[in-house]
Structures are given as structure tokens and as C-alpha cells.
Amino acid sequence: MLETLTDNWDLFVEAFRTTVLLLIVSGAISLVAGTLLGAMRVSPVPALRTAGTAYVTLLRNTPLTFVFFFVAFGFPRLDIRFSYFAFAVVALSAYTSAFVCEAVRSGINTVHVGQAEAARAIGMTFGQTLTQVVLPQALRAAVPPVMSVIIALAKNTTIASGFGVMEAGAIGATLNERGYPAFDAMIWVAVGFVIVVLPLSLTQRRLERAVVRSR
Amino acid sequence: MTTLQKAPTGEALVTLRGVQKHFGALHVLKDIELTVQRGEVVVVIGPSGSGKSTLCRTINRLEPIDEGAIEVDGQPLPQEGRELARLRSDVGMVFQSFNLFPHKTVLQNVTLGPVKVRRRKAEEAERRGRELLARVGVADQAEKYPAQLSGGQQQRVAIARALAMEPKVMLFDEPTSALDPEMVNEVLDVMTSLAREGMTMIVVTHEMGFARRAANRVVFMDAGRIVEEAPPEQFFTSPRSDRARDFLSKILTH
Numbered sequence: 001m002l003e004t005l006t007d008n009w010d011l012f013v014e015a016f017r018t019t020v021l022l023l024i025v026s027g028a029i030s031l032v033a034g035t036l037l038g039a040m041r042v043s044p045v046p047a048l049r050t051a052g053t054a055y056v057t058l059l060r061n062t063p064l065t066f067v068f069f070f071v072a073f074g075f076p077r078l079d080i081r082f083s084y085f086a087f088a089v090v091a092l093s094a095y096t097s098a099f100v101c102e103a104v105r106s107g108i109n110t111v112h113v114g115q116a117e118a119a120r121a122i123g124m125t126f127g128q129t130l131t132q133v134v135l136p137q138a139l140r141a142a143v144p145p146v147m148s149v150i151i152a153l154a155k156n157t158t159i160a161s162g163f164g165v166m167e168a169g170a171i172g173a174t175l176n177e178r179g180y181p182a183f184d185a186m187i188w189v190a191v192g193f194v195i196v197v198l199p200l201s202l203t204q205r206r207l208e209r210a211v212v213r214s215r
Numbered sequence: 216m217t218t219l220q221k222a223p224t225g226e227a228l229v230t231l232r233g234v235q236k237h238f239g240a241l242h243v244l245k246d247i248e249l250t251v252q253r254g255e256v257v258v259v260i261g262p263s264g265s266g267k268s269t270l271c272r273t274i275n276r277l278e279p280i281d282e283g284a285i286e287v288d289g290q291p292l293p294q295e296g297r298e299l300a301r302l303r304s305d306v307g308m309v310f311q312s313f314n315l316f317p318h319k320t321v322l323q324n325v326t327l328g329p330v331k332v333r334r335r336k337a338e339e340a341e342r343r344g345r346e347l348l349a350r351v352g353v354a355d356q357a358e359k360y361p362a363q364l365s366g367g368q369q370q371r372v373a374i375a376r377a378l379a380m381e382p383k384v385m386l387f388d389e390p391t392s393a394l395d396p397e398m399v400n401e402v403l404d405v406m407t408s409l410a411r412e413g414m415t416m417i418v419v420t421h422e423m424g425f426a427r428r429a430a431n432r433v434v435f436m437d438a439g440r441i442v443e444e445a446p447p448e449q450f451f452t453s454p455r456s457d458r459a460r461d462f463l464s465k466i467l468t469h
Binding site: 044112114115117118119120121122123124125128132133136137 | 275277295297300301302303304305306307308310312314315316317318327328331332333373376377380
């Protein structure tokens with residue numbers, strides 16, 4: 001059991017390094033893009049609202065493997081050629097930002113409409129109203145659902161192994177080829193994911209406490 | 216009563232012409248014609264659902280209108296966008312529920328507009344902000360958060376926040392309706408002194424004492440229409456319309 005881990009330590013380290021990198025890069029892009037999408041969905045411009053809604057509906061209702069498929073096989077047809085890692089980042093970010101958008105929007109909906117009215121009444125533009133008044137209050141309510149989305153992203157990165165990326169999801173198959181018991185390999189991968197996700201849960205708790213303090 | 220304050224100038228600052236507004240099937244504003252002069256204090260009263268709050272909110276386009284025209288200082292209300300934001304910065308508004316920004320300190324509430332909208336320097340905005348907080352009697356609360364203040368204090372901060380933009384006109388949408396009774400007067404006192412200093416004010420309220428004390432004109436609304444307009448003494452002692460007489464008999468007898 002233990003030798004499955006110790007014999008293949010380099011493989012575990014390398015694969016989880018890729019997993020964490022996928023998580024950080026896709027997570028950062030999804031947070032930014034998701035917040036922008038959320039802003040689009042509450043904006044006074046109907047075209048932006050429609051575009052935001054269409055994007056979320058499409059991406060949220062498509063299985064992630066299909067998103068990967070369309071990116072990995074669709075982009076090369078359009079003569080867009082990235083590395084497998086970059087394709088994985090595009091697919092994961094495109095998918096996750098739709099969920100971040102909805103989590104952010106649920107946060108925005110908790111902010112009393114009078115807050116936006118007060119901001120507009122002193123002459124703030126839509127952008128100022130959102131960034132100065134609404135989003136800082138929305139984030140309070142959005143922290144738990146956004147973190148759930150990011151934790152889901154951490155686990156969703158394992159789809160990338162099916163599209164040529166050597167991340168933690170590929171460890172099982174690789175070790176199986178090397179003749180180690182698949183079950184033992186999977187247990188160590190699961191332990192690895194607990195270690196990756198734990199800091200996210202702790203961050204959530206810390207953020208929640210921080211936003212309560214700043215009240 | 217009106218002798219205590221500066222006389223209105225006779226120059227129109229806010230005009231509403233032929234304003235119509237529906238909420239779905241409900242016709243909430245009907246043929247509204249209203250002109251408010253620079254320096255004038257107009258109190259709008261009427262039963263709930265008469266459209267008085269909606270009327271107030273159309274003047275800075277928090278409620279868009281279906282038909283008619285609204286002008287502020289000779290300028291028609293622009294469509295949603297930067298132009299409208301600029302116009303709103305010249306029209307102060309005080310809400311029934313205060314709507315202070317809970318994540319900002321009292322002083323930050325008052326300086327946010329001047330710094331972000333008027334592009335004032337932070338120190339200048341703070342100095343002016345503290346002056347205004349002193350003027351409404353909450354100077355010692357500047358570093359606190361709104362939730363730590365009483366309702367009356369919060370509403371006075373909200374008035375200071377609006378004044379910080381140096382508005383041409385102030386809209387008050389039932390500013391004392393959400394307050395405990397003992398806090399009503401501290402807010403009305405601030406409003407009365409503003410009126411005496413010549414601020415143009417449109418005040419939706421149920422406070423008849425304030426109307427008598429500070430208004431140049433009372434506008435009585437019912438079912439979306441302006442039913443009667445008169446100086447406060449005349450309106451309260453000898454209302455012309457049956458509807459106003461009926462309304463006054465219900466609120467003044469107890």
C-alpha cells in the first residue's frame with residue numbers, strides 16, 4: 001500500500017503540481033470572468049444581459065467533458081493550436097466562470113435595492129455603483145457558494161487527464177500500467193485531493209470571518 | 216411662517232409637464248403638472264398609494280416615466296447613462312430607509328460621492344464631510360459604521376451625504392416614516408434649517424407640523440393626481456377639495 005506511493009513519489013508530485021497549477025490558473029480566470037459575467041447579467045444594457053444569460057445557460061447545462069471535447073477538438077479545426085494544458089485551462093475556465101457568475105449574482109441579489117438607488121442618487125455610474133457599493137456587500141454572501149464552485153473546480157481538473165494532460169486524474173491509469181494495484185493508487189490520489197482542497201475550505205472560513213469583521 | 220425664510224426666486228428649477236406613469240395596469244401618475252422654483256420648499260402629502268413617493272422618485276429618474284417631460288434647471292432628464300449620472304449628482308435624495316452604505320464609515324459615506332463622482336481630493340472631501348456631519352449634529356460619529364448609529368442619526372448622516380454633493384435641489388422621500396417617534400424631530404430640525412437657508416426642497420411626508428413650519432406650498436395628491444396646491448396655512452385651514460378635507464379630518468383629529 002505505502003510502496004505504491006513511495007515508489008512513485010515523483011509521479012505523484014509532478015501530477016499534483018499540474019493539478020494545482022490548473023486549479024490556480026483556471027480558478028483565477030474564472031473568478032474574474034465570472035464576476036464580469038455577473039456584472040453583465042445585472043447591467044442596464046439589455047444586450048449585455050442577454051449575452052450573459054445565454055452564456056451561463058449554455059455552459060452550465062453542458063457536461064464538462066463535452067466542453068473539453070469542443071475545446072480540444074474544435075479549436076484545432078479553427079487553426080487555434082495551444083498545448084493540452086492551455087486547452088484544459090480554457091475548458092475549465094469557460095465552464096467554471098458560468099457557475100462563479102451565478103454565485104456572484106446570488107450575492108448581488110442579497111444586497112438591498114436601496115443600496116444601488118442611493119449610489120445612483122449621488123451620481124455614480126453603473127460601474128461605480130457595482131464596484132464601490134454593491135459588490136463589496138455582495139461578496140459577503142457570495143463567499144460560501146463561490147468557494148464551493150472553486151472546490152468543485154479542483155476536482156473537475158481530473159477531466160483533463162482524458163485530454164492529454166498529465167495531472168492527478170491520470171495517476172491511477174499510469175500506476176495500473178506499471179503494475180501497482182489500482183485501488184491503492186486511487187486511495188493515495190484521494191488523499192492528495194483532500195490535501196489540495198483543505199486549504200480552500202480553510203480560506204473560506206477565514207474569508208467569512210474577515211467579511212463579518214469588516215461590517 | 217414663510218416670513219422666516221428666504222423667498223423663492225420665481226425662477227423654475229424643477230418642472231414636470233404632462234407626466235404619466237404606470238406600474239403594469241396601475242396608473243400611478245396622471246397628468247402631473249408641477250413647477251418648483253429655486254429656493255422653494257414644496258411638501259407633497261396624500262394618502263398611501265396616492266403616487267407621492269413615485270412622483271418624488273421620477274425627478275431623478277429612479278422611476279422612469281411613460282409620458283411627459285421633466286426638466287431640472289432647464290435640462291430635460293437624460294436617458295440612463297453618464298449624462299443621467301451627472302444630473303443625479305446635482306439632485307440630492309434622502310430615502311425613507313436611509314440607505315447608508317453599511318460597509319463604509321459615516322465619514323466615508325459622506326465623502327464617497329465627492330471623491331468618486333466629483334473627483335475631489337480626499338483631504339478636501341474629508342474636511343467638508345466633517346463640516347457637514349457637524350452641521351447635522353453627528354460630528355463625533357464620523358469613524359463609526361452606520362449600524363452603530365440610531366435611526367435619527369443615520370438619517371441625518373444620509374442628509375449630510377446628499378448635501379456633500381452640493382445639490383441644486385433636495386428630494387426627501389418620507390424621511391421620517393421609518394423613525395422611532397422621539398427621533399423624528401431631530402431630523403425635521405435639520406430639514407427646517409435647510410429650508411431656512413434657501414435650499415430648494417421637495418418633501419414627501421406625513422409631518423403636517425413640518426409642512427406648516429417650513430413649506431412655501433403644499434401639494435395634495437390622491438389616486439395619482441395632484442388634487443390641490445396651496446400655501447400651507449390656506450391648505451390646512453380651508454382646503455378647497457372634498458378629498459383634501461376628508462384626508463385632513465382623518466389625520467388632524469387625533
